[in-house]
Amino acid sequence: MSHLFKSVPIRSYEITPKDVYLSRRDFIRAAGVAAGSAVLAACAPSEGDDVQEIIPDPTSNATDELGDPVNAYNDITNYNNYYEFSTNKEAVAPLSENFTTAPWTVEVGGLVTTPRTFGIEDILKLFPQEERIYRLRCVEAWSMVIPWNGFPLKSLLEMVQPTSDAKYVRFETVYRPEEMKGQGSPFYDWPYQEGLRIDEAMNDLTILATGIYGETILPQNGAPIRLVVPWKYGFKSIKSIVKIELVGENDRPATLWSTAAPNEYGFYANVNPNVDHPRWSQASERRIGELNRRPTLPFNGYGEQVASLYEGMDLSLHY
Amino acid sequence: MKIFSRYTPLQIAIHVYAWSGLLLLVFKLVTGNLSANPIQDIERSTGRHAIVLLILSLMCTPVAAIFKWNEPLKRRRTLGLYAFLYVCLHLIIFIDLDYGLAWDLIVQNVIEKPRIVVGLLAFLLMLPLAITSFDIWKVRLGKNWKRLHWLVYLVAPLAVLHFIWSKKGDVLRLQGEVLQPLIYGLIVAIFLILRIPPIKRAIASFSLRGMFTRKKETQSPKQAGLKDPAQ
Numbered sequence: 001m002s003h004l005f006k007s008v009p010i011r012s013y014e015i016t017p018k019d020v021y022l023s024r025r026d027f028i029r030a031a032g033v034a035a036g037s038a039v040l041a042a043c044a045p046s047e048g049d050d051v052q053e054i055i056p057d058p059t060s061n062a063t064d065e066l067g068d069p070v071n072a073y074n075d076i077t078n079y080n081n082y083y084e085f086s087t088n089k090e091a092v093a094p095l096s097e098n099f100t101t102a103p104w105t106v107e108v109g110g111l112v113t114t115p116r117t118f119g120i121e122d123i124l125k126l127f128p129q130e131e132r133i134y135r136l137r138c139v140e141a142w143s144m145v146i147p148w149n150g151f152p153l154k155s156l157l158e159m160v161q162p163t164s165d166a167k168y169v170r171f172e173t174v175y176r177p178e179e180m181k182g183q184g185s186p187f188y189d190w191p192y193q194e195g196l197r198i199d200e201a202m203n204d205l206t207i208l209a210t211g212i213y214g215e216t217i218l219p220q221n222g223a224p225i226r227l228v229v230p231w232k233y234g235f236k237s238i239k240s241i242v243k244i245e246l247v248g249e250n251d252r253p254a255t256l257w258s259t260a261a262p263n264e265y266g267f268y269a270n271v272n273p274n275v276d277h278p279r280w281s282q283a284s285e286r287r288i289g290e291l292n293r294r295p296t297l298p299f300n301g302y303g304e305q306v307a308s309l310y311e312g313m314d315l316s317l318h319y
Numbered sequence: 320m321k322i323f324s325r326y327t328p329l330q331i332a333i334h335v336y337a338w339s340g341l342l343l344l345v346f347k348l349v350t351g352n353l354s355a356n357p358i359q360d361i362e363r364s365t366g367r368h369a370i371v372l373l374i375l376s377l378m379c380t381p382v383a384a385i386f387k388w389n390e391p392l393k394r395r396r397t398l399g400l401y402a403f404l405y406v407c408l409h410l411i412i413f414i415d416l417d418y419g420l421a422w423d424l425i426v427q428n429v430i431e432k433p434r435i436v437v438g439l440l441a442f443l444l445m446l447p448l449a450i451t452s453f454d455i456w457k458v459r460l461g462k463n464w465k466r467l468h469w470l471v472y473l474v475a476p477l478a479v480l481h482f483i484w485s486k487k488g489d490v491l492r493l494q495g496e497v498l499q500p501l502i503y504g505l506i507v508a509i510f511l512i513l514r515i516p517p518i519k520r521a522i523a524s525f526s527l528r529g530m531f532t533r534k535k536e537t538q539s540p541k542q543a544g545l546k547d548p549a550q
Binding site: 071074075079083087089090139140142147155184187188189257259260261263264277279280281283284286288289291292293319 | 344354356358359416418424427428431434487492496498
């Protein structure tokens with residue numbers, strides 16, 4: 001297990017200076033912009049040293065524990081499934097640009113001893129943020145490697161002290177149809193909700209993320225706070241969370257996708273090449289940035305850490 | 320300018336439309352304007368163009384009947400062949416670019432996945448239509464040519480089903496990503512309904528009679544339809 005977290009104390013932007021982040025092409029483009037603005041600046045009235053900051057397209061030398069490089073920041077922030085904004089993955093970033101993420105509170109309650117509502121600023125202060133480089137496997141058979149910044153969900157749950165009756169954790173995304181046009185669609189059971197079994201939630205791999213590449217997480221990636229469960233399909237990793245509720249044995253959370261198509265999306269949704277989606281295969285995937293497909297790994301390659309959670313369960317029934 | 324006198328506006332529109340899809344795709348590919356998952360983009364895009372062109376080819380007959388305009392009937396072949404071109408591209412992209420000729424995975428898909436089965440079936444049914452699209456086959460097959468080409472009314476629903484099943488959700492319960500496939504399905508359903516004999520006859524006799532046929536009646540009463548009370 002320890003090998004997974006070797007890279008944790010160092011953030012990718014600390015390994016790679018920002019100027020090296022810029023790929024050659026971007027460097028040339030940036031240089032062109034700089035040269036162009038220098039020419040313009042010569043004609044314009046001087047406004048002191050108001051240098052426009054060049055937005056980086058960081059690529060980093062960091063890899064996941066299997067040695068695969070992290071995906072480019074530009075890909076991570078421009079290819080997003082976030083149906084609250086759009087079903088078009090490229091449209092999410094522009095549509096979510098002005099999404100309000102402050103003020104923001106996360107209400108944690110249900111079967112807990114000390115229910116509490118956290119402001120996002122409290123969360124950032126209370127829980128030390130660490131980097132976790134995880135693979136994200138979408139149920140649509142593509143994947144990315146993402147350097148998240150966040151903290152184990154366990155730390156937050158321990159603070160509110162779940163009672164012994166708490167068996168599941170239910171998560172809810174903000175419902176704000178005026179800002180999230182997709183929530184006007186009648187074909188989905190809004191607001192988005194997801195759930196984990198309590199032992200899955202307490203697993204050390206499960207984190208709440210607030211950043212990517214050392215930068216504050218952007219709305220298209222689930223700002224200001226989202227769940228990341230790397231051994232499950234991406235749709236389990238719910239975005240823009242406003243509510244976390246601990247519930248009992250008989251209240252297993254209904255999730256948006258298992259409500260929409262129960263025979264296709266189960267509660268567990270563990271990445272599993274041997275349990276296919278009824279209409280498309282999960283045996284292989286395309287890593288974004290690569291041309292060839294690669295075989296999908298059981299539990300997305302995290303079997304060593306999580307397979308024991310499902311001992312004795314028939315995973316083709318509990319998909 | 321000779322070209323413009325040889326081709327009708329409808330012909331030019333069809334050729335321009337059909338090629339623009341492919342050119343736009345190549346342009347986006349070359350300039351890096353596809354998404355982070357470019358293979359899936361071109362796979363989906365060629366599939367969508369194929370369905371749209373197929374729907375346009377189905378549209379010709381009802382449009383000709385309703386507007387008493389014969390030209391669309393002559394353009395069905397062009398539209399159908401363009402649809403077939405996009406289907407071929409779509410299939411090649413799936414096998415080569417997407418699955419990198421990994422036949423074990425492809426065969427597994429064909430055997431297990433109804434979405435792939437239905438798509439492949441639509442392709443196989445289109446194949447004889449494309450082959451017999453030349454005039455010489457029309458002559459050679461005689462009456463059977465028309466019968467054979469009725470297959471397009473099977474191809475279109477299969478293509479839409481293939482599209483529906485490539486989206487997340489449950490179309491029967493109206494849950495998930497179902498809006499776009501439903502629109503395509505509805506359009507195809509309407510064109511199929513229009514081909515049901517009694518409805519077909521009704522269109523032939525009643526279509527836009529008030530608007531166009533009154534004037535023509537005096538010149539050639541035959542055009543006014545089957546059951547004209549004026550006769």
